[in-house]
Amino acid sequence: MKILIVTNMLEGTNAAHPTQGVFVAEQIESIRRIPCTEVEVLVVAGFEGKGAYLRSLFTILAKARRARYDAIHYHFGLTAWSAPFVRWLTGIPVVVTLHGSDVAGAKWMRRVSRFAVRFADVCIAVSDVIEKDVRKVVRKAVVIPCAVNDHLFTPPVARKHPPEEIVVVFPSSPARPEKDYPLFSAALQCLRGMTDKPIVERHIDGLDRQGVRDLLQNADAMLMTSKREGSPQAVKEALACALPVVSTDVGDVAELLDGVNRCRVVSARDAHRLAKALLDVLDGDRCTEGPVRLAEKGYLSANVAQRIHDVYRTAMKQAPENLRV
Known part of the structure; x- marks a missing residue:
């Protein structure tokens, strides 16, 4: 299985906020650990200006011509503005993950996000609240929260700060x-x-x-x-x-x-x-x-990665019924 992940937040790409999107980076690495799964990543540098979102359409289409992806996975509704065009021009199944501010933030962002997810084969919401907000406008929605890196985050052995504070x-x-x-x-x-x-x-x-x-x-x-x-x-x-x-x-x-x-x-x-x-x-x-x-x-990294992998398979099965060309 070959997946293209498109995101506007990835750890280490925004110099002003180097840890932004760390949970996306950790999710990608967990998915890569699943056997027979290849993942490519395209970062949309929206932090440099809105023009990056417009240019991303042409970059995605160029990538799709060079490699046959089994699915394209967008992180964040604004990033997925190009999903309708990509879906129509390539026939590649589309998955969109909504993170919260894309459907609960500024009015213009909500409109873009809600429009984009209409063309997704599967929409992943990171909470029930988000899923309820978009369920009427999407083909299929599932709730899969971002995972916890349970190899890094563990209970402490002992506290290090003074007990009196x-x-x-x-x-x-x-x-x-x-x-x-x-x-x-x-x-x-x-x-x-x-x-x-x-x-x-x-x-x-x-x-x-x-x-x-x-x-x-x-x-x-x-x-x-x-x-x-x-x-x-x-x-x-x-x-x-x-x-x-x-x-x-x-x-x-x-x-x-x-x-x-x-x-x-x-x-x-x-x-x-x-x-x-x-x-x-x-x-x-x-x-x-x-x-x-x-x-x-089921919030541990391996659990979430497998659930997302299953979503890719669902999107691939649904695609012929939706728009597959």
Whole structure:
């Protein structure tokens, strides 16, 4: 099986954000480990300007003329704008993965994404929320969250920071407005009024994968205050490291954390309630059920890679019924 993956985010391609798309890179490597599977990758450098998206159509068509792909897999709805033309001109089955902001972000981006997925043989949504949003406009939709690199993210052997302080992780860059850093900061300020221990905040921003792993292994809790998410990778990586998590009710977080010890979902976007939930999860040991929940949900890298491989086969079977030429 030969697959072309087209993505606008891949680790190491955007100098301003070198870790952007690391989960896509890890997914690609997992798929490559499946026997008799060849994967080529085309990066659409949208971070350099919208012209990159327009040029990608001609690059994909040129590649398709040189190599007969069994499927073309787009990551992100905006990247898939060319899917209708590629599908019509080449007859190659198309798979599109929607990540969240493509169908919940700016209005123009939502329109492009919803138009593009109409021409996909199979649409992969990384959460149930996304699948419900597009199910009426796609031929076939499946929910497959991005996987966790369970070889890298594991529970810690021991903490390295002083026991008298509390380290709370903000799972992104404060510069991203959709992550709502002001709410995170306000919640930590409330928490400081509830405990005598010093509260130290750390951000997952500008770290390599080992740096993220070390941070999650040595922190005391993660607080996610996002306004919107799909299936947030940071939460799954925190669970893999057995890190307690408190989160606003976004994406599939409520389903992921339901019943997991030392984890809470707070429905109200209220700093005081988030702080109380943090204080609750900090009163004890680590989230020992986190790795178990990931395994139960099939979020480990090998599981997800095989499910995506099965999607390629489904797309290949459906193609003659749809548009195959």
